[in-house]
Amino acid sequence: MHQRSDAVVLFGVTGDLVSKKLFPALYELTRRNRLDVPVIGVARSPWDDQQLVTTARKSVAEANDEIDDETFDALAGNLSMISGDYADPTTYQRLAERLRGAERPVFYLAIPPAVFGSVIDGLATVGLAARGRVIVEKPFGRDLRSSHELDRTLRAAFDPERIFRIDHYLGKESVESLYAFRFANRLFEPLWNSEHIDNIQITLAEAFGTQGRAGFYDTVGATRDVLQNHMLQVVALIAMEPPVTGDAEAFHDEEVAVLRHIEPLSPETTVRGQYAGYRDEPGVAPGSETETFVATRLNVNSKRWAGVPFYLRTGKFMPGTATEVVVEFKQPRQALIRAEDGTRTAANLLRFRLGRGDGITMSIQAKTPGVEVASRPVDLSVDFGAALGHRQEAYERLLDDAMDGQQLRFARKDTIQQEWRIVEPILDLPGHIQTYDKGSWGPADAVALAGGWHPPALR
Ligand code: BG6
Numbered sequence: 001m002h003q004r005s006d007a008v009v010l011f012g013v014t015g016d017l018v019s020k021k022l023f024p025a026l027y028e029l030t031r032r033n034r035l036d037v038p039v040i041g042v043a044r045s046p047w048d049d050q051q052l053v054t055t056a057r058k059s060v061a062e063a064n065d066e067i068d069d070e071t072f073d074a075l076a077g078n079l080s081m082i083s084g085d086y087a088d089p090t091t092y093q094r095l096a097e098r099l100r101g102a103e104r105p106v107f108y109l110a111i112p113p114a115v116f117g118s119v120i121d122g123l124a125t126v127g128l129a130a131r132g133r134v135i136v137e138k139p140f141g142r143d144l145r146s147s148h149e150l151d152r153t154l155r156a157a158f159d160p161e162r163i164f165r166i167d168h169y170l171g172k173e174s175v176e177s178l179y180a181f182r183f184a185n186r187l188f189e190p191l192w193n194s195e196h197i198d199n200i201q202i203t204l205a206e207a208f209g210t211q212g213r214a215g216f217y218d219t220v221g222a223t224r225d226v227l228q229n230h231m232l233q234v235v236a237l238i239a240m241e242p243p244v245t246g247d248a249e250a251f252h253d254e255e256v257a258v259l260r261h262i263e264p265l266s267p268e269t270t271v272r273g274q275y276a277g278y279r280d281e282p283g284v285a286p287g288s289e290t291e292t293f294v295a296t297r298l299n300v301n302s303k304r305w306a307g308v309p310f311y312l313r314t315g316k317f318m319p320g321t322a323t324e325v326v327v328e329f330k331q332p333r334q335a336l337i338r339a340e341d342g343t344r345t346a347a348n349l350l351r352f353r354l355g356r357g358d359g360i361t362m363s364i365q366a367k368t369p370g371v372e373v374a375s376r377p378v379d380l381s382v383d384f385g386a387a388l389g390h391r392q393e394a395y396e397r398l399l400d401d402a403m404d405g406q407q408l409r410f411a412r413k414d415t416i417q418q419e420w421r422i423v424e425p426i427l428d429l430p431g432h433i434q435t436y437d438k439g440s441w442g443p444a445d446a447v448a449l450a451g452g453w454h455p456p457a458l459r
Helices: 016-031 049-063 069-078 089-098 113-125 144-157 173-184 221-239 248-260 384-388 394-404 413-426 444-449
Strands: 007-011 039-043 079-083 105-109 133-136 163-165 197-205 270-275 293-298 310-315 322-329 349-353 359-367 375-383 433-436
Touching (some): 007 016, 016 049, 016 069, 016 394, 049 069, 079 089, 089 113, 105 113, 113 133, 113 144, 133 144, 173 221, 197 221, 221 248, 221 322, 221 413, 248 413, 270 444, 293 413, 293 444, 359 384, 375 384
Parallel strands (some): 039 079, 105 133, 197 310, 270 433
Antiparallel strands (some): 197 322, 270 293, 293 310, 322 349, 359 375
16 A cells, blocks of 8 residues: 655646646545645745635635535645746745655646646756656647657656556546446446447537637647547447456556557548637637547457447537447347338447436337337436435546555556557648537538437437
8 A cells, every 4th residue: 555645736726727626626535534734836826825725715616515614724724825937946945845744745737738847857856756746637748759758757757656647537437437337247248349339439529618728728629638538548448358457557458458459540530620710719829720629430450349430529619518438239130120110220329428417328129009019219227326326526536546646547658658649640630620610519521420420418
């Protein structure tokens, strides 16, 4: 068992990620008695401790219906601020002074990748890297080459087992449910292959745009923002073989093994889109060709999956917000029973809802009422929240794990490098962008890509 971290340092504490995700996570950990250590915010903005506490309270209030004052006061009592430039050595000297009593601080880099190098050097120079853990946000680099470089920078200062690479989809209970579904149930195991499955569709749709992050988003785009990481993690969980044991290394070994079977994506079977009006947003470069939508076909060339297309689709300003995996089974071998109108019955579908209201819906054929023996689809559905109760938020679990030194829910270096290898051919394709209307499912070519695409069930 690794020893728990005894201080948390948030670089980029004035940013969006901290206020949306990390303050609520720290509050929740405090409420569960998992956090009672100094939490130090670092940023260039000249904030004082009071501003930090006020911002933390606001973000906790936004994430919760009501705030438990005793819990918040306990968190606030641990919060303090250091304002300083990331390139200025005195920033790190002040931090080292503040962390004098901490033996295993954890450093969360919620900062633009361009300043990673300065921060890592700064921490190393004052001796903090040698005894700390570091959490790095995705995207991890911009492509395969830069991800190797970033890795070298991190490893020059931190031991490999003290580097935590976030892909928050790995921290989501709804995503982890895929793993439990696959390996805790015998029911579907014999069917989980190309013999019985026709195709798999994975959709990450968002009804909103860049939410004030256009300046960042424009340098990234949908492929680097979610396809390379979140969506490929979901592919891996759906497609992987059972790990040898339940530990982190065995899990990551199988993840990498299945990713290695995936062919690099092809521009020919990829549609990149940009919503109308994107180029007028503040922060977006004139004439930007950054994609806010991408749909692609992925092939897993393994014994289990050869011949089963995986269709991936993600976009901003879609008709609704939903993350889903739809597994479409093959039709019965004999078309004995027909639909009411005499046509072939629809295929069975297994729909994993991974976003809000997560759960599973299975679409099966059932006999229609009346003398005719015909059938139509009906749904068997479970809502995990209703069936199982409250689940934890991803960032709360991830911070908790990193403080314990647990790697299971973090992306391994070779996983990330496989992910870059897969997406590399579709990064930045000049002239390959199609405009789509806000509130549509993206360019028409994308719908055509997957013959019978099943849009997410919007609620
Ligand atoms: C983030 C992306 O990693 O994931 C965002 O940067 C995206 O653009 C988000 O909106 C989606 O995560 P979730 O948990 O809301 O599905």
